[in-house]
Amino acid sequence: MLTKIREKSQGVFAWVILLLICVPFALWGIQNYLGGGSERPVVTVGDKEFFERDVNNAYAQFAQSLGGMNFDEALIKKQALEKLINDEVLWQYVQEKGLVITNQTAREFVQNLEFLQTDGKFDKTKYKSLLATQRMTPAEFTARIKKALAMEQMQKTVIESSFATQADAERFFAIQNQTRDIEYINVPLPENIAMPTDDEALAYYEQHKDQFQTPEKVKIEYVELSLDKLAKQIDVTDEELKTYYEEHKAQYSTPARYRISHILFKFNKNKSEDNVALERALKAKQALQQKSFDDLAAEISDDKLTAPKGGDLGYFSEGVMDKAFEEAVKSLKPGDVSEPVKSAFGYHLIKLTELTPARIKSFEDVKDEVAASYRKERAENRFYELGELMAEVSYENPDNLLPIAEEIGAEIKQTDWFTRQAGQGIAEQPAVRSAAFSEDVLKGNNSEPIELGNDRLVVMRVLEHQPAQPEGFDAVKSTIKAQLQKDKARKMSEETAQQIRQALSQGMTMAEVADKYKLELHTISGLERANAEVSLPIKQVVFKAAKPLPGKPTIVMTTDVDGSQVVISLNKVNPGKLTEDDKLKLKLAVRNIAKAYGETEFNAFLKALRERTTIKQRTD
Amino acid sequence: MEIYDTEEEQVEALKRWWKENGTSTLIGIGLAIAVVLGWDYWKNYKQEQALKASALYEQILKRSAAGKNSDVEKIAAQLQQKYASTAYADYGQLFLAKSQVAKNALAEAETTLDKLMKTADTEISNLARIRLVRVKLASEKYEEGLQLIAMADPEVTKGFAGIYDELTGDLYVALGRLAEARTAYTSALRSGSNSPFIQFKLDDITAADIVSGSE
Numbered sequence: 001m002l003t004k005i006r007e008k009s010q011g012v013f014a015w016v017i018l019l020l021i022c023v024p025f026a027l028w029g030i031q032n033y034l035g036g037g038s039e040r041p042v043v044t045v046g047d048k049e050f051f052e053r054d055v056n057n058a059y060a061q062f063a064q065s066l067g068g069m070n071f072d073e074a075l076i077k078k079q080a081l082e083k084l085i086n087d088e089v090l091w092q093y094v095q096e097k098g099l100v101i102t103n104q105t106a107r108e109f110v111q112n113l114e115f116l117q118t119d120g121k122f123d124k125t126k127y128k129s130l131l132a133t134q135r136m137t138p139a140e141f142t143a144r145i146k147k148a149l150a151m152e153q154m155q156k157t158v159i160e161s162s163f164a165t166q167a168d169a170e171r172f173f174a175i176q177n178q179t180r181d182i183e184y185i186n187v188p189l190p191e192n193i194a195m196p197t198d199d200e201a202l203a204y205y206e207q208h209k210d211q212f213q214t215p216e217k218v219k220i221e222y223v224e225l226s227l228d229k230l231a232k233q234i235d236v237t238d239e240e241l242k243t244y245y246e247e248h249k250a251q252y253s254t255p256a257r258y259r260i261s262h263i264l265f266k267f268n269k270n271k272s273e274d275n276v277a278l279e280r281a282l283k284a285k286q287a288l289q290q291k292s293f294d295d296l297a298a299e300i301s302d303d304k305l306t307a308p309k310g311g312d313l314g315y316f317s318e319g320v321m322d323k324a325f326e327e328a329v330k331s332l333k334p335g336d337v338s339e340p341v342k343s344a345f346g347y348h349l350i351k352l353t354e355l356t357p358a359r360i361k362s363f364e365d366v367k368d369e370v371a372a373s374y375r376k377e378r379a380e381n382r383f384y385e386l387g388e389l390m391a392e393v394s395y396e397n398p399d400n401l402l403p404i405a406e407e408i409g410a411e412i413k414q415t416d417w418f419t420r421q422a423g424q425g426i427a428e429q430p431a432v433r434s435a436a437f438s439e440d441v442l443k444g445n446n447s448e449p450i451e452l453g454n455d456r457l458v459v460m461r462v463l464e465h466q467p468a469q470p471e472g473f474d475a476v477k478s479t480i481k482a483q484l485q486k487d488k489a490r491k492m493s494e495e496t497a498q499q500i501r502q503a504l505s506q507g508m509t510m511a512e513v514a515d516k517y518k519l520e521l522h523t524i525s526g527l528e529r530a531n532a533e534v535s536l537p538i539k540q541v542v543f544k545a546a547k548p549l550p551g552k553p554t555i556v557m558t559t560d561v562d563g564s565q566v567v568i569s570l571n572k573v574n575p576g577k578l579t580e581d582d583k584l585k586l587k588l589a590v591r592n593i594a595k596a597y598g599e600t601e602f603n604a605f606l607k608a609l610r611e612r613t614t615i616k617q618r619t620d
Numbered sequence: 621m622e623i624y625d626t627e628e629e630q631v632e633a634l635k636r637w638w639k640e641n642g643t644s645t646l647i648g649i650g651l652a653i654a655v656v657l658g659w660d661y662w663k664n665y666k667q668e669q670a671l672k673a674s675a676l677y678e679q680i681l682k683r684s685a686a687g688k689n690s691d692v693e694k695i696a697a698q699l700q701q702k703y704a705s706t707a708y709a710d711y712g713q714l715f716l717a718k719s720q721v722a723k724n725a726l727a728e729a730e731t732t733l734d735k736l737m738k739t740a741d742t743e744i745s746n747l748a749r750i751r752l753v754r755v756k757l758a759s760e761k762y763e764e765g766l767q768l769i770a771m772a773d774p775e776v777t778k779g780f781a782g783i784y785d786e787l788t789g790d791l792y793v794a795l796g797r798l799a800e801a802r803t804a805y806t807s808a809l810r811s812g813s814n815s816p817f818i819q820f821k822l823d824d825i826t827a828a829d830i831v832s833g834s835e
Contacts, residue, residue: 093743097707097741098666098670098706098707099708100670100671101674102671102675104675105675153674153677153678157711157714158747160681160684160715161711161714161715161717161747162718163718163721163751164754165721165726165754165755165757165758166724166758167757167758168754168758171790172817178824543824544823544826545826546826546827547826549828596815596816596817597815600782600783600814600815601747601750601783604746604779604782604783604813605743605746605747605779606779607779608742608743608746608778608779608780609743610779611779612742612778
């Protein structure tokens, strides 16, 4: 019992943080706190036992990582269990091989976590408050990080050491860039098909009753904790706001804007000849005494895109170009031209054509904005506290929302009916719908606190639940009739297509058949996979078809998107060549293929580890 | 046991006993202490070695991601020389092979992977074999590739079967033996391998006699 309450109160935020730092759940909570004496493990991996709550935790975490998307609960549970097992076999392997993580590596990792930083720097207060909310000592936390990193080290060992050869990439493009010559005839769906009778529709209805059901529906009541609302309740003084404004001045100012032009002197491919570019740049700088910058740019700049516009690069944003480039721009006065500046591309002469100086907005101007941010920041702490409280109170009173509502000072609201697929108001949120239809909530319990974004938390319970119900014939009659009509049309199109195919197999040509059936013959030579004019079903079947023998085209059929039939003759396959573009991209392609190989290999690697580990699953 | 009448006799007996057994007792105690200390020292030493190797290996991961292959090769050699007893030495060799392939030194990559295949643990040895076959494929040594796969013990390649099947398919395609390639790819698909290329390659060699009518 103790552990359960403890786990509950560690609650949602623990998961989110965990997700972010990818600490495998196996470590979470105090394992086997109760000794597990009376409880049978759900799964045993090697000599490690996992109990119901471990598996539930893994499930909750996994579901959270899917962002509350509405998937099959049973399926997610299964996947979560698979992940739990995979993580454990990997961890056991990592220990067996003696992989270890140094303090320094762990420290670097923690200090680079964005959510532990303020203005890009590691923030010790944030770190301490994280530990406090997790009720962890630094040593425990470090141990967890090290475990996760050691597992990651092994994963990288398999995935990132994988490679693809040039030959692999070439073989890939030989298939990917292959083109195929085809002819095809589309047999459209006949129009003017008689509308089916009521009797026909009824017969269909009787046979397919299970298809015609109203969806399952629920109504819920809920309590919502919202950061915005908390923020509004916070009182502020002008003094506080002024201090906050001073601390965050950068946010309330517009940075300077620079408009620049440049002349580029590209490096040669051979890096050792960097000096050539530099000399050209220096010469050009001198030439500026006779010529205007615009003209010179048009004549000699290697940046062919901007050269005709006098080298104009438009407004310059910080952080895009190299440091040196940026510094050079900032030191210029309007109209000045810089000395040659080196970047990754080559040497640049830069001219500052326009400068709007930085402007700081006064406190009075932005007071409202400041107040809003300040309130929000203050409200955040309160939000986290109340969130934990919500989880605790909800767990202690699982059959009732009143205590929570009182505790956090919010009212209980109700929704209208909604289904698994769609809802209004708060039920628009997939996470809400998914929780409302979860086993536990349908049973009549309070849900866990559900996170909506970073700033809202909801606990709900079901008010009314309406299971799926059969729909009456009258409600679906017209749908059925339209469906039957379409089926009939499709069948007729199929019959014609079969006749055409037969005629082809008896030696008629596509042109002759098209003529006979008064249908249009489409001819495409060099059809590419990426062709956007030919419909997907046709392309799929064409690129799956056997390669034709000389004089013996391959005939295939398919159903087009509108339900009409298509008869296709594949006449020729043209082997794929590497285009100039591909050659440039070859390096990238090799890297992408290597990554795919690596992932397949890691998958197999885990499978192999599982093969050699004794894994027992309870089967009830 | 003897019964002693007086204290003197007892002391005498003790002295006698000490004379006979004292040295060996001291040696025994000394040895025990040495073993405990030695074991401790050995464990610490091992841990130190592992930590040092891990730190070096992290450098390989970083440099490899940045494409700095000459650095990768240097560090891999260091790991091999100084920390051969750690798992990191083998992992370094995997990256060495990758770097050799990147500069198209296929023969060197073959040597690296061949050695690793023969010496590393089961899982790493499988990875080395798979990658060695990939290099054979690139060097047009198709028969050798097939042989490497045939030589692997199915007990040992468990879990990797899908990848071996896919490679078998690739080798057969290269040899123009399409029927065998089809069987291999189909078997790879059935093994549940998550390689994205299998269906793509299989579709390219559809047999002519199969009438691919379809919906």
